[in-house]
Amino acid sequence: MKLTNTTNWQGIQAEVLARIRKGKWKPGALIPGESELSVEFGCARATVNRALQGLAELGYLDRKRRAGTRVSLNPARKVTLEIPVLRLEIEGKGLVYRYELLDQVRCKADSKLMHLMRVPATARLLHLKSLHFAGCQPYVFEERWIHLNIIPQAAKVDFEKQSANEWLITNVPFEAGDITLSAIAATVQQAKRLECQSRDGLFMVERSTWTQRGVITYVRQFFAPGYRMHAQL
Amino acid sequence: MKLTNTTNWQGIQAEVLARIRKGKWKPGALIPGESELSVEFGCARATVNRALQGLAELGYLDRKRRAGTRVSLNPARKVTLEIPVLRLEIEGKGLVYRYELLDQVRCKADSKLMHLMRVPATARLLHLKSLHFAGCQPYVFEERWIHLNIIPQAAKVDFEKQSANEWLITNVPFEAGDITLSAIAATVQQAKRLECQSRDGLFMVERSTWTQRGVITYVRQFFAPGYRMHAQL
DNA sequence: GAGTGGTCTAGACCACTGT
């Protein structure tokens, strides 16, 4: 009857997940303790622990010391998304990837950027605009600001040859960052860049990365209409 | 000098991550083996293994047997997103959550749905439209189809009292699912529902869940303009 | 205070893969 191999932690995880999904263990219910399960599956408690910890991370289980392990009331509420590496994503579709630098200027921070990058108005910034193509079609329009007070070397880099992303990854260590996903209506400018209609819905990805010394770079990418980000539950 | 406690796996993980981010171990470089690190940190190899496996899952490291562990060329390309539980998300902002069923009809699958839900044209479906409010503001417009051939009980449920999501979670076990994020321009209908302008950019979340017997439900949620989904790198 | 999960250890064997 049991198809999964319950001698390793992946098998145990699959079996536990199956019991949750089939309703044998219902949302909110307490499941047997680790030692009890280790007897049932004929393995060490550590192995059961490994399996259950994974499920807890994925949001299927809620675990508390003393209180035991319960099936989450909202199973599968966490999803891991792969942040697309544009070159690979496009080449994965069998299309030719091309990158084009549109504009590169130095500037100061306006009030919006001061807020987004948490920099003073006096900060020296490098503002880059670029396009990523999938074949002949524009795929992503990207706007990036680099904080030159923190990364002065960036002023001398030729971003026509190497995309800012590639250069930053290999040359500038960072300590933390965040990412935001949202949707906007294409402006006239953006529509022209992406060869779509003004006020089309665009998928927007914003990223900031920083070190202790402050925000290094802020980038926002506008994906051509129809872009979809996909994940399994 | 070293602030993190390197006696437990989280501490070791933090230390390794710091070395990557500070550039001590650069993208593409081979890092010391597990046994070597376990000597350096004064712990068992299993503890180092736990730390490094976590970083590999997050996309910071690439590990291969025999070949060793390398720093990923694209650090932090995976992000775990919390799928918002609308009620909790709204209440977390200090606003009152309210749910309203707009429409509930039985229907057959049109060609789009046949594709999305992988059902035949003869499938009996229940089509629900509803709104989630944050305070007085519409927050999400939701359209859902439930496959009545698989879940006939759904025909008798009063979805005015309990949202379809809540009912499904507690009553219908599922085996798998997927989720898609995208952006669209609001239609006139959607704009009316969400009290926004037609052709505003809307963040759309689509989810399907299924068992061996087929797709149980397909739902798409349209978030009011300005919605942002956020995560840490 | 007692029982749960969280973690560590030391050792062992296995699975994969580069040379």
Place this chain on the structure above:
DNA sequence: CAGTGGTCTAGACCACTCC
């Protein structure tokens, strides 16, 4: 075939929290 990571074990102690 040798060396790396992947996993398991049995036992131990700790940390938390419900009763």
